[in-house]
Amino acid sequence: MANITFKHVVKAYDSRDKKGEKIVVVPDLNLEIYDKEFVVLVGPSGCGKSTTLRMIAGLEDVSGGELYIGDRLVNDVEPKDRDIAMVFQSYALYPHMTVYKNMAFGLELRKTPKEEIEKRVLEAARILELEPYLKRKPKELSGGQRQRVALGRAMVRNPAVFLLDEPLSNLDAKLRTEMRSQIAALHKRLQTTFVYVTHDQTEAMTMGDRIVVMKDGNIHQVDTPQNLYNQPCNMFVASFIGSPQMNFIDAKVEKDGDAYALCFEGCRVPSNKAELADYVGKEVVVGIRPEDLHAEGSFNSSCGFPIHVEMAEMMGSEIYVYFNVNGNPDGKKKIARIPSRENIHSDDDVRLLIDVNRVHVFDKETQAAICH
Amino acid sequence: MTKKKSIFDTILSIFLGILSLAWIYPVFMILFNSLKSEQHISTSSIFELPTVESFVGLDNYLNAINAKGFMTAFWYSLVITVSSLVLILICCSMCAWYITRVKSKLSNACYYLFVFSMVVPFQMLMFTLSATADRIGLSNPYNICIIYLGFGAGLAVFMFCGFMKSVPLEIEEAAMIDGCNPLQIFFLIVLPILKPTLISVGILETMWLWNDYLLPYLVLDRTKGYTTIPIFIQYFKGSYGKVEMGPMMASIMLTVLPIIIVYIFCQKYIIKGVVAGAVKG
Numbered sequence: 001m002a003n004i005t006f007k008h009v010v011k012a013y014d015s016r017d018k019k020g021e022k023i024v025v026v027p028d029l030n031l032e033i034y035d036k037e038f039v040v041l042v043g044p045s046g047c048g049k050s051t052t053l054r055m056i057a058g059l060e061d062v063s064g065g066e067l068y069i070g071d072r073l074v075n076d077v078e079p080k081d082r083d084i085a086m087v088f089q090s091y092a093l094y095p096h097m098t099v100y101k102n103m104a105f106g107l108e109l110r111k112t113p114k115e116e117i118e119k120r121v122l123e124a125a126r127i128l129e130l131e132p133y134l135k136r137k138p139k140e141l142s143g144g145q146r147q148r149v150a151l152g153r154a155m156v157r158n159p160a161v162f163l164l165d166e167p168l169s170n171l172d173a174k175l176r177t178e179m180r181s182q183i184a185a186l187h188k189r190l191q192t193t194f195v196y197v198t199h200d201q202t203e204a205m206t207m208g209d210r211i212v213v214m215k216d217g218n219i220h221q222v223d224t225p226q227n228l229y230n231q232p233c234n235m236f237v238a239s240f241i242g243s244p245q246m247n248f249i250d251a252k253v254e255k256d257g258d259a260y261a262l263c264f265e266g267c268r269v270p271s272n273k274a275e276l277a278d279y280v281g282k283e284v285v286v287g288i289r290p291e292d293l294h295a296e297g298s299f300n301s302s303c304g305f306p307i308h309v310e311m312a313e314m315m316g317s318e319i320y321v322y323f324n325v326n327g328n329p330d331g332k333k334k335i336a337r338i339p340s341r342e343n344i345h346s347d348d349d350v351r352l353l354i355d356v357n358r359v360h361v362f363d364k365e366t367q368a369a370i371c372h
Numbered sequence: 373m374t375k376k377k378s379i380f381d382t383i384l385s386i387f388l389g390i391l392s393l394a395w396i397y398p399v400f401m402i403l404f405n406s407l408k409s410e411q412h413i414s415t416s417s418i419f420e421l422p423t424v425e426s427f428v429g430l431d432n433y434l435n436a437i438n439a440k441g442f443m444t445a446f447w448y449s450l451v452i453t454v455s456s457l458v459l460i461l462i463c464c465s466m467c468a469w470y471i472t473r474v475k476s477k478l479s480n481a482c483y484y485l486f487v488f489s490m491v492v493p494f495q496m497l498m499f500t501l502s503a504t505a506d507r508i509g510l511s512n513p514y515n516i517c518i519i520y521l522g523f524g525a526g527l528a529v530f531m532f533c534g535f536m537k538s539v540p541l542e543i544e545e546a547a548m549i550d551g552c553n554p555l556q557i558f559f560l561i562v563l564p565i566l567k568p569t570l571i572s573v574g575i576l577e578t579m580w581l582w583n584d585y586l587l588p589y590l591v592l593d594r595t596k597g598y599t600t601i602p603i604f605i606q607y608f609k610g611s612y613g614k615v616e617m618g619p620m621m622a623s624i625m626l627t628v629l630p631i632i633i634v635y636i637f638c639q640k641y642i643i644k645g646v647v648a649g650a651v652k653g
Contacts, residue, residue: 057545057549058549059545059548059549078548079545079548079549080548080549080550080551080552084549085549086545086546086549088542088545088546089542090540090542092540092542092543092545092546093543093546094543094546094547094561094565095543095565096564096565096567105547105550106549106550106551109550109551109552109556110551153546153550157550
């Protein structure tokens, strides 16, 4: 059993900010990571995701609350006694040791019999295709090979929890995709709890069983990739997950017979969501993903609005169409992902249609989701 | 432009070549004279190469080695150099590790104190030091290493800190997770990574320790026969201005030789170690 439980965990540093108050990185963290689960901590820089991971590893002290690995309270347990293994962003291989020695080092310290060490290292090397490099030093390896050695070093220990701190960010795009699938396959094979930190939402979406979205040390949403994408709990999660990010437009809720209508940019989007009852006559923010906006003629919808194309970026299979709207809560240009066969160019005047079933509505003040 | 540059390079090479010859000539001069007979060193020009008449082979070397006290002085020099060197390398690398990893006002203050100690001249404190050393029992070859640790620490800590800053903390954290305690992290991970700097600091300190004259001269209790090689060489200068030039030249050569050999074998590490902190940090 290697579930990880955070109960009101706080992380604060002794140094003080300009107001003379202690710097609190994680104010109150409550989270349950289940046994054998692949959980991804994701969020912008400085959101506390790496600190959270380092608290699990024991590399950062827990300032308050309780942190459990399995049934054991580990607040004051040394990193070596937590039965964890960690893969670092910078690989952190021992430069003076060979690949074999790097992988065997942890086992040697634990006085594992020599034959057992050899068996485990060779097995890990076989899985990670590192057999030809066992006698080499880290400086003689490529970035991808070094990362695999770091994974192997963690693997041979058979830890209860695998911690990975942005392990792919030093690799090029092609290798990153390759390693992504290798890590996912490794999780399937090892059947161990994986906690993975990244700021790359593609990595988070493709690898995680569940994703924890963090900002300013707080958890905003914990859910499956699909739910995060389709039912974000607030505007931050909606904008952080998905690339290009969700468009936000100011709208007004009006009563439309027994149902409601979201009015913006001269169009009325009908909705029968009961959650909108409290917002009649009030301003809300409508969220529309770029792929839910379509060029006129290629899609059937009663709702749409005319735009002036500020810029059109040809991406190959699709065109990113940038435009401006009147009600603009985040002040950013809006984007539509249109199939490239539509042939839209900069400075064109076109009409975009909305997929009314895929509109998200957010409270303008609290930024929380009202309905999807 | 290229032609101008090549002319400049040639002039610079010639100038540096002459400078190097001027630098190395004294060493060769001692070597040549150590092979001449006593009489020829004092009567002929000291710049003259050995001739058939003046050449005496290794006689001067044998005389120097057989001189009373030479081997004892050699032993004491060796003891002082090795013990001080080991102490400086271990203590200063540990100290630099602490200063680099523990960010506090105390560690910062320590660092600046070490750097400051490099600019304090030995002459400023030599008399009080020799009196204190005598009082607390550091005036013998086996304890003098404590004093050398103090004088050598400035440069050593400065160089170790420079390199240590370029060593990623994650390596130590990985070792911690792998199961190392702090001592194991230092001796199994940090120290091997510091190898280039250890060698360069080692060579620089060895040259200083082996050749040092003033400190052992002031501190060591010579009434008990404690001398080092640089002090012993002076003994060839007898009373009434009589100097045994042959054995003196030979003993100078014997003193310089180990250092030159060490330097030749390890010089590439000196450059690596000195530059490492500066370019990676």
